[in-house]
Amino acid sequence: MATELEVDLDLTEPQEDFVFSDYQFPAFVGGFGAGKSDALVTRLLLKKLAYPKFNVGYFAPTYDLISLIAWPKFEERLDAMKIRHKLNKADKELKLRTGGSVIFRTLDNPNRIVGFEISDGGIDEFDILDPKKAANAWHKCIARCRKKKPGGERNTLAIATTPEGFRFVYETWHKQKDAEAKGYKLYRAPTWSNPFLPDGYVDQLRAIYPANLLDAYLEGLFVNLTSGAVYPEFDRRLNHTDSVIQRGEALHVGVDFNVYNCTAIICVDRANYPMVLDELTGVRDTPTLAQMLVERFPGHHITAYPDASGQSHKSVNASLSDLQILRQHGISVRVNGRNPAVKDRVNALNAQILNGDGLRRLQINTNTCPVMTECLEQQVFDRNGEPDKTAGKDHAPDALGYFIAEMWPLHKPTWVF
Structure with missing residues (x-):
């Protein structure tokens, strides 16, 4: 049985939906500053504390994302929970006083994701990877999520990412037929859903990025980010109609x-x-x-x-x-x-x-x-x-x-x- 926890969390509505999702493969896709990494770290720690002796895994495309973003966020959250911990940078493991560890691995070479097993995992900024490499990494990470839970609960693997066009995340969570029935659930979070951002943050982004990129980096939408789009102004929302063919219409x-x-x-x-x-x-x-x-x-x-x-x-x-x-x-x-x-x-x-x-x-x-x-x-x-x-x-x-x-x-x- 999982350990029941009483933890005071300060989450936005999209973060809360993702953190407590019962789907096996939830994806938190959002704009810059939407709190994606915070949500992923929180979800993994809750999974970890539910089964204190088990390990969980955090994966990221690069070492910098682990050392500059993940480690500080994990330690900050654990400090707030008053849980003692020790970071071993050489082994890329964060050991908790309650037992078990958070194991960190990069995705620069997915074939090196071997030699350990975890109960649950999370991948940060997954859409940075090209689709073929992402598919390989996804399968390798899933293979690590195999520690059997005593209550029979499913092993889970979550992702948090900014959308980077029509890549692996789009194909798997958005386009795939019956995705939710297969355990893939997409949670969207626009930048403005985070009330903790500094004043003027959104305006600064609007001043920097062209309109087509703002749909991705502010709204968290899948859009064509490749230069040279043939139909650059097409927008599936603005050009949409609910109209249908009428009887006898030419x-x-x-x-x-x-x-x-x-x-x-x-x-x-x-x-x-x-x-x-x-x-x-x-x-x-x-x-x-x-x-x-x-x-x-x-x-x-x-x-x-x-x-x-x-x-x-x-x-x-x-x-x-x-x-x-x-x-x-x-x-x-x-x-x-x-x-x-x-x-x-x-x-x-x-x-x-x-x-x-x-x-x-x-x-x-x-x-x-x-x-x-x-x-x-x-x-x-x-x-x-x-x-x-x-x-x-x-x-x-x-x-x-x-x-x-x-x-x-x-x-x-x-x-x-």
């Missing part, structure tokens, strides 16, 4: 032809404002795509805006047969003689996302269009200044771009029906 479908990966982005035009309300992705071929469209949307007039030439070597040319297949299924086809220049298409879409007057004309139901949303957030330019096609984030924006460039072009096109 549908406008951007189509990108690809071998085993056809994509259709289903839109409506309401008062000359484009709304993206559904998507079909990863479809095998054009006949399958056409059949899915007419079966999913009976009673709707469907107009397709397809890829006219398939300029990418990975695309299937929008030949007469592809267009004819769409028409044979009762789908109208509106296509220019050739695709607009990539730059014109991207600029047209960006103008709908956020124009020079500060108006966000393009609205997306991010709940029904998760692939479209993710691609607009994550697609970047390659080293040649072209939208990257190697990460699989190009198909949905291409499809949407064909529709936008036809309906709201920056330069009036010549139509071919």
Whole structure:
């Protein structure tokens, strides 16, 4: 049985939710100054004191994070609890008078995380690691959390981190299907949730960082931090709509032809404002795509805006047969003689996302269009200044771009029906 504790803790609401979480793999993701490390240290000490004779583990990407942040925080918290302790820097262990130790290890070489077992663990600033290294480190740390607890309670491994884009933490805690059912729980903490910060701290950050970084470093959100985002002003909150397709409403479908990966982005035009309300992705071929469209949307007039030439070597040319297949299924086809220049298409879409007057004309139901949303957030330019096609984030924006460039072009096109 775990030891019952009476400890006076001064925690923010997000910290408290994380510290006392019953999930096996809780993640505290927050902005600068949100109290992430404090929350992780507090959680680990409570786990440690619940089973005094057992060891717990604290992991961090670098030794500096351990020596400059972790050790002082652990000792400060233990002093406040009036628990005697002794830090052995050579062995990287903090021994407690109550028994057992806090074991500290860096993640610079995950293969060296061997030779000990702990009841519970925590990883600080986990998102600093590149995704492959983070995955390896995660598995190594989980393997250490194997000390059997007498009451049958689960071993836990928690993380605390600032979000660093769409990396391992995003994939595992945010994107993974049924994450919570598997024990992965995400707790968010914006910087302003911490009332103990000095006056002017948030204003100082706003004066230093560009807007796209503030979403991550102030709000604790997963955003594209890679320079050269193709759609830098897209915001899944500000461009979101809860709207759905209405009965009998005319549908406008951007189509990108690809071998085993056809994509259709289903839109409506309401008062000359484009709304993206559904998507079909990863479809095998054009006949399958056409059949899915007419079966999913009976009673709707469907107009397709397809890829006219398939300029990418990975695309299937929008030949007469592809267009004819769409028409044979009762789908109208509106296509220019050739695709607009990539730059014109991207600029047209960006103008709908956020124009020079500060108006966000393009609205997306991010709940029904998760692939479209993710691609607009994550697609970047390659080293040649072209939208990257190697990460699989190009198909949905291409499809949407064909529709936008036809309906709201920056330069009036010549139509071919």
